[in-house]
Amino acid sequence: xxxxxxxxxxxxxxxxxxxxxxxxxxxxxxxxxxxxxxxxxxxxxxxxxxxxxxxxxxxxxxxxxxxxxxxxxxxxxxxxxxxxxxxxxxxxxxxxxxxxxxxxxxxxxxxxxxxxxxxxxxxxxxxxxxxxxxxxxxxxxxxxxxxxxxxxxxxxxxxxxxxxxxxxxxxxxxxxxxxxxxxxxxxxxxxxxxxxxxxxxxxxxxxxxxxxxxxxxxxxxxxxxxxxxxxxxxxxxxxxxxxxxxxxxxxxxxxxxxxxxxxxxxxxxxxxxxxxxxxxxxxxxxxxxxxxxxxxxxxxxxxxxxxxxxxxxxxxxxxxxxxxxxxxxxxxxxxxxxxxxxxxxxxxxxxxxxxxxxxxxxxxxxxxxxxxxxxxxxxxxxxxxxxxxxxxxxxxxxxxxxxxxxxxxxxx
Amino acid sequence: xxxxxxxxxxxxxxxxxxxxxxxxxxxxxxxxxxxxxxxxxxxxxxxxxxxxxxxxxxxxxxxxxxxxxxxxxxxxxxxxxxxxxxxxxxxxxxxxxxxxxxxxxxxxxxxxxxxxxxxxxxxxxxxxxxxxxxxxxxxxxxxxxxxxxxxxxxxxxxxxxxxxxxxxxxxxxxxxxxxxxxxxxxxxxxxxxxxxxxxxxxxxxxxxxxxxxxxxxxxxxxxxxxxxxxxxxxxxxxxxxxxxxxxxxxxxxxxxxxxxxxxxxxxxxxxxxxxxxxxxxxxxxxxxxxxxxxxxxxxxxxxxxxxxxxxxxxxxxxxxxxxxxxxxxxxxxxxxxxxxxxxxxxxxxxxxxxxxxxxxxxxxxxxxxxxxxxxxxxxxxxxxxxxxxxxxxxxxxxxxxxxxxxxxxxxx
Numbered sequence: 142x143x144x145x146x147x148x149x150x151x152x153x154x155x156x157x158x159x160x161x162x163x164x165x166x167x168x169x170x171x172x173x174x175x176x177x178x179x180x181x182x183x184x185x186x187x188x189x190x191x192x193x194x195x196x197x198x199x200x201x202x203x204x205x206x207x208x209x210x211x212x213x214x215x216x217x218x219x220x221x222x223x224x225x226x227x228x229x230x231x232x233x234x235x236x237x238x239x240x241x242x243x244x245x246x247x248x249x250x251x252x253x254x255x256x257x258x259x260x261x262x263x264x265x266x267x268x269x270x271x272x273x274x275x276x277x278x279x280x281x282x283x284x285x286x287x288x289x290x291x292x293x294x295x296x297x298x299x300x301x302x303x304x305x306x307x308x309x310x311x312x313x314x315x316x317x318x319x320x321x322x323x324x325x326x327x328x329x330x331x332x333x334x335x336x337x338x339x340x341x342x343x344x345x346x347x348x349x350x351x352x353x354x355x356x357x358x359x360x361x362x363x364x365x366x367x368x369x370x371x372x373x374x375x376x377x378x379x380x381x382x383x384x385x386x387x388x389x390x391x392x393x394x395x396x397x398x399x400x401x402x403x404x405x406x407x408x409x410x411x412x413x414x415x416x417x418x419x420x421x422x423x424x425x426x427x428x429x430x431x432x433x434x435x436x437x438x439x440x441x442x443x444x445x446x447x448x449x450x451x452x453x454x455x456x457x458x459x460x461x462x463x464x465x466x467x468x469x470x471x472x473x474x475x476x477x478x479x480x481x482x483x484x485x486x487x488x489x490x491x492x493x494x495x496x497x498x499x500x501x502x503x504x505x506x507x508x509x510x511x512x513x514x515x516x517x518x519x520x521x522x523x524x525x526x527x528x529x530x531x532x533x534x535x536x537x538x539x540x541x542x543x544x545x546x547x548x549x550x551x552x553x
Numbered sequence: 554x555x556x557x558x559x560x561x562x563x564x565x566x567x568x569x570x571x572x573x574x575x576x577x578x579x580x581x582x583x584x585x586x587x588x589x590x591x592x593x594x595x596x597x598x599x600x601x602x603x604x605x606x607x608x609x610x611x612x613x614x615x616x617x618x619x620x621x622x623x624x625x626x627x628x629x630x631x632x633x634x635x636x637x638x639x640x641x642x643x644x645x646x647x648x649x650x651x652x653x654x655x656x657x658x659x660x661x662x663x664x665x666x667x668x669x670x671x672x673x674x675x676x677x678x679x680x681x682x683x684x685x686x687x688x689x690x691x692x693x694x695x696x697x698x699x700x701x702x703x704x705x706x707x708x709x710x711x712x713x714x715x716x717x718x719x720x721x722x723x724x725x726x727x728x729x730x731x732x733x734x735x736x737x738x739x740x741x742x743x744x745x746x747x748x749x750x751x752x753x754x755x756x757x758x759x760x761x762x763x764x765x766x767x768x769x770x771x772x773x774x775x776x777x778x779x780x781x782x783x784x785x786x787x788x789x790x791x792x793x794x795x796x797x798x799x800x801x802x803x804x805x806x807x808x809x810x811x812x813x814x815x816x817x818x819x820x821x822x823x824x825x826x827x828x829x830x831x832x833x834x835x836x837x838x839x840x841x842x843x844x845x846x847x848x849x850x851x852x853x854x855x856x857x858x859x860x861x862x863x864x865x866x867x868x869x870x871x872x873x874x875x876x877x878x879x880x881x882x883x884x885x886x887x888x889x890x891x892x893x894x895x896x897x898x899x900x901x902x903x904x905x906x907x908x909x910x911x912x913x914x915x916x917x918x919x920x921x922x923x924x925x926x927x928x929x930x931x932x933x934x935x936x937x938x939x940x941x942x943x944x945x946x947x948x949x950x951x952x953x954x955x956x957x958x959x960x961x962x963x964x965x
Binding site for chain 2: 208209210213224236237238239240241242243244245264265267268270271274275277278299300302303306320321377378384385386387393396397400401403404405406412413414416418421422423424426427428429430431432433434435436437438439440450451452453454455456457459461462463464466467469470471473474475476478479481482484485486488489490492493535536537538540541542544545546547548549550
């Protein structure tokens with residue numbers, strides 16, 4: 142299981158601040174739905190298996206039609222667990238209204254073998270519905286009682302009504318679970334179970350972390366949230382520096398969770414928020430690291446790495462003429478190298494005066510994935526409580542949607 | 554060709570500042586090599602074609618072994634021009650010391666049909682050399698006079714000496730061209746020409762933009778650099794919001810260029826720099842936009858979009874029961890939708906008080922790609938000149954490399 146180590150100063154944090162955050166989250170539990178998903182979704186896994194697994198067994202591809210909270214979490218889990226779940230069905234994603242991407246993904250589809258999972262919390266997402274219409278038209282889909290389309294949406298949404306109208310199988314996103322907190326709801330559970338991932342263990346890991354948190358065994362989380370919020374003015378940028386390519390989509394999921402939840406006007410109308418950046422090591426040592434080390438001291442950095450890799454690839458004991466200077470890693474595994482790079486970079490970042498913490502995964506397995514999802518969700522909620530904002534809405538993006546509709550209003 | 558429109562206030566900028574930046578760049582031309590690459594690399598294209606094209610024609614895959622400045626630019630051009638160059642050979646990338654990625658890329662290789670291009674400016678990059686050794690060992694490569702390995706490095710590097718020792722074909726990165734400014738040198742030219750991309754037109758576009766800049770026809774670039782630098786304290790974060798998935802790698806290339814060039818200690822030892830963030834629209838409207846609109850006003854945003862797409866995918870005139878609210882885009886192209894989303898988001902970001910500029914590509918073609926590469930390189934140089942730093946070094950990352958070697962010193 143992941144372990145957490147903070148190198149920033151916490152002794153100046155007001156203990157009352159930590160209590161305040163904890164109590165706020167405890168209070169939220171009666172209204173905010175994501176806290177209880179690890180429990181309630183266990184039944185959902187069973188339901189998906191009993192109701193859908195046999196009728197979808199001949200599909201070899203799952204096409205997720207969704208964007209933002211309706212795709213990022215699925216992609217994150219898919220990517221992290223893919224190499225240890227080689228038998229899992231291929232999942233492809235229709236997200237962006239980019240015609241080049243839509244055309245490309247369509248070219249990868251064998252229609253008869255593809256199950257379409259259409260996901261939108263509100264039921265009105267313009268990208269998702271437009272792409273869905275395109276797919277219906279392109280593949281001449283007959284929707285009536287089709288077992289090739291599954292819908293995931295809010296119970297009361299127009300998309301749910303649409304699904305019922307056609308007799309499509311559908312699942313509910315609880316109305317008190319926001320899109321970016323929904324990965325452990327039907328949003329993630331349905332496509333990932335159907336693809337063949339072991340979602341139960343992901344949920345179990347999430348539940349375990351949440352239980353520990355409620356039992357005050359993960360106080361580092363509250364300390365980190367309090368540290369970030371109390372330093373928001375001087376360190377407005379929070380970097381997650383993950384040492385494995387398989388964390389790329391997880392990083393994007395964290396960016397959405399952190400950015401969209403915390404970038405808000407507070408009760409006094411003041412603009413608050415923290416800017417997330419996701420980096421991948423060692424690649425971004427060759428890109429962004431210089432700015433962290435010598436640029437303005439306006440960032441915190443969380444290093445994340447995997448102690449044990451499943452792939453024990455070795456750097457051979459091969460000394461090449463003129464290249465002997467690189468022989469110092471000969472005979473080591475690539476996993477040892479990348480972890481040493483993480484450690485060396487962390488030390489040099491620390492020495493440059495940046496606030497650092499370190500998350501060590503012992504390995505990438507389902508339980509760790511679930512724990513880390515719950516960790517970041519709780520961290521976000523705690524930071525939001527301390528910023529005194531509504532962590533769960535996104536009022537700032539509505540205006541642009543109105544402007545967009547205005548552009549096309551001549552048609553109505 | 555791309556057009557540029559700034560919505561930020563430039564009338565308070567000191568005209569002397571713009572002159573200072575222009576003169577600094579003009580002065581640099583005698584020592585900094587990237588300015589003249591569009592000219593000198595035209596001959597290189599011809600050289601690559603005459604010396605290598607016939608002996609490599611039966612390879613169907615090019616494996617680039619390189620990281621940072623030795624891969625990001627190639628990936629950016631590859632991605633942007635791929636859909637309009639469908640006959641181009643597949644390029645795969647060995648970058649990270651991540652064992653899962655290395656194993657995965659190896660599984661995609663048909664060895665006999667793969668040309669390996671090993672790229673390192675210094676010749677000592679630990680990831681690149683370790684992966685190269687792994688590939689030699691795994692595929693039992695016979696290096697002597699091999700036509701399956703091409704090396705690109707500094708003339709004086711150990712990697713160049715290694716190549717000569719084995720009689721390998723090699724190309725030079727001019728010593729006065731830094732890695733992150735090297736995409737138009739042999740670094741980008743060799744693999745992209747061999748893959749079948751029209752690199753000449755990329756170079757021609759870059760040359761055209763540079764000529765215009767030197768002839769004072771692109772003053773907006775100096776204005777933007779001056780605006781960013783003079784607002785670095787209040788807006789330390791510069792966002793590039795690109796409305797097409799095909800800009801994803803270009804965004805990463807910009808992040809390296811901007812972050813690593815400008816994050817420095819200046820002559821007075823002060824930490825300066827600007828933090829780059831790359832976003833993709835419309836996807837990140839569902840992720841990061843809320844923070845821009847309602848979070849702290851510490852960001853600038855550059856919107857980038859493509860006026861004409863090659864894929865004229867249409868949203869069908871299909872009205873689905875209960876989903877009629879989304880019919881307002883029926884009969885429009887996805888390209889119209891994504892551009893309207895860009896425009897609507899830009900308006901709402903502008904209205905929220907954020908400094909915005911807009912880059913419109915009429916289409917994605919070779920010339921535009923070259924122009925935009927040169928635009929961002931010149932913009933970076935101008936900002937660096939105004940920050941009074943050395944734009945072209947990266948002293949901050951050396952310490953971590955020393956620590957890394959220390960970890961393995963028991964072996965030496």
